[in-house]
Amino acid sequence: MTGPAGRGPCGLPTYPWRLAPEGLATRRQLRAMGLRPGGQPVVAQIERPRRGRGPLVAYLYRTDQARPVRPMTPAKWRAVAAALAARRTCPACGLDRGYTIPISLGICVTCADALAIAA
Numbered sequence: 001m002t003g004p005a006g007r008g009p010c011g012l013p014t015y016p017w018r019l020a021p022e023g024l025a026t027r028r029q030l031r032a033m034g035l036r037p038g039g040q041p042v043v044a045q046i047e048r049p050r051r052g053r054g055p056l057v058a059y060l061y062r063t064d065q066a067r068p069v070r071p072m073t074p075a076k077w078r079a080v081a082a083a084l085a086a087r088r089t090c091p092a093c094g095l096d097r098g099y100t101i102p103i104s105l106g107i108c109v110t111c112a113d114a115l116a117i118a119a
Contacts, residue, residue, distance in 0.1 A: 015060075017048040024060040031069065038067030 015021070024044055030036060043062055047055040072080075087100045090108035097108045105112045 012042060012059075013044040015044060015046045017046055020044070020046050020060055023063055025063050025066075026058045026060060030061060030063065030066050033063070033066075034069055035063065035066035036069050037061045038065065040065045 025033070025035075026046075027037065040061055042059040044060040046058050046060060048058075049055050085096060088096050088098060090097055090101055090111055092107040092111040095108070097110075101108055107115075
């Protein structure tokens with residue numbers, strides 16, 4: 001296929017799923033290449049049809065205008081580590097359980113079991 005299949009509601013060239021031309025990539029594809037859009041506008045889109053629902057749409061960016069991904073700084077690494085530690089720490093007993101506390105329980109499994117036995 002040489003050209004787009006049509007124009008989307010935004011006026012962007014629209015390509016069928018898996019038929020985007022060379023030189024265009026989605027955000028995930030750019031990330032896999034170690035790149036980011038870098039402020040450039042969306043140049044096209046691809047649509048994947050779905051039964052009974054609207055199509056999935058992925059926006060495409062030019063790979064020649066993409067910039068390298070910014071490296072993680074030590075402060076960012078510390079912030080990510082702190083956020084992950086907070087997800088592992090039980091608010092009831094205050095222990096780092098080594099796993100992410102289930103949102104459905106709000107506390108660690110041990111504390112939830114103790115509450116269920118006490119009730």
